[in-house]
Amino acid sequence: GAGVxxxxxxxxxxxxxxxxxxxxxxxxxxxxxxxxxxxxxxLEFLIYFQGNSAPDKSGLPSDxxxxxxxxxxxxxxxIQRTQQEDSAVYLCASSLGGPHEQFFGPGTRLTVL
Amino acid sequence: AQSVAQPEDQxxxxxxxxxxxxxxxxxSGNPYLFWYVQYPNRGLxxxxxxxxxxxxxxxxxxxxxxxxxSQTSFHLKKPSALVSDSALYFCAVRDxxxxxxxxxxxxxxxxxxxxx
Numbered sequence: 001g002a003g004v005x006x007x008x009x010x011x012x013x014x015x016x017x018x019x020x021x022x023x024x025x026x027x028x029x030x031x032x033x034x035x036x037x038x039x040x041x042x043l044e045f046l047i048y049f050q051g052n053s054a055p056d057k058s059g060l061p062s063d064x065x066x067x068x069x070x071x072x073x074x075x076x077x078x079i080q081r082t083q084q085e086d087s088a089v090y091l092c093a094s095s096l097g098g099p100h101e102q103f104f105g106p107g108t109r110l111t112v113l
Numbered sequence: 114a115q116s117v118a119q120p121e122d123q124x125x126x127x128x129x130x131x132x133x134x135x136x137x138x139x140x141s142g143n144p145y146l147f148w149y150v151q152y153p154n155r156g157l158x159x160x161x162x163x164x165x166x167x168x169x170x171x172x173x174x175x176x177x178x179x180x181x182x183s184q185t186s187f188h189l190k191k192p193s194a195l196v197s198d199s200a201l202y203f204c205a206v207r208d209x210x211x212x213x214x215x216x217x218x219x220x221x222x223x224x225x226x227x228x229x
Contacts, residue, residue, distance in 0.1 A: 104158075
């Protein structure tokens with residue numbers, strides 16, 4: 001079946017512009033996660049959605065970052081007024097929740113000039 | 114807070130030899146532990162997990178890992194390495210407790226290089 005998909009695969013933007021990154025999780029997965037992978041920084045948790053519960057936003061690095069998940073499916077990560085330090089690969093994952101493993105999308109490579 | 118340590122940035126092994134990639138963790142309760150692999154320009158792929166039960170878990174591509182509670186370790190192993198195993202490996206932990214973060218906390222990654 002279809003895995004997690006993300007779009008765009010690459011995004012180049014200018015400092016100060018807003019960007020939107022999209023994630024389509026695996027159908028039926030109730031949990032959705034956003035991570036950031038920076039060169040030399042490993043994988044960093046950003047935000048977590050589980051069903052209809054309030055999202056866990058504890059990993060968002062600043063108030064320029066926000067995310068929503070509509071209808072319990074597609075999610076959009078928005079970065080406002082992008083900065084050069086926002087350059088990274090943004091990974092989305094979904095799972096059935098609980099102890100189940102997360103399935104990752106291919107990522108969106110964001111470059112802020 | 115939960116954390117994961119992968120003490121080796123890189124592991125080099127000859128093809129056909131056994132390999133071990135080390136991982137230690139810290140959580141307040143009983144952990145959920147995972148190994149993922151990342152090939153160049155690709156997302157993370159799940160290899161195996163420990164939730165409960167048998168301390169030795171087997172996963173994809175002939176990999177296995179042993180959960181050791183007393184040493185808080187979850188080392189990844191394979192009896193005979195292949196050149197195609199060369200990739201970046203991540204250990205991750207999740208605290209299933211009520212106040213723990215539901216998302217995974219990842220180690221810094223270990224690059225495995227298998228020489229022909």
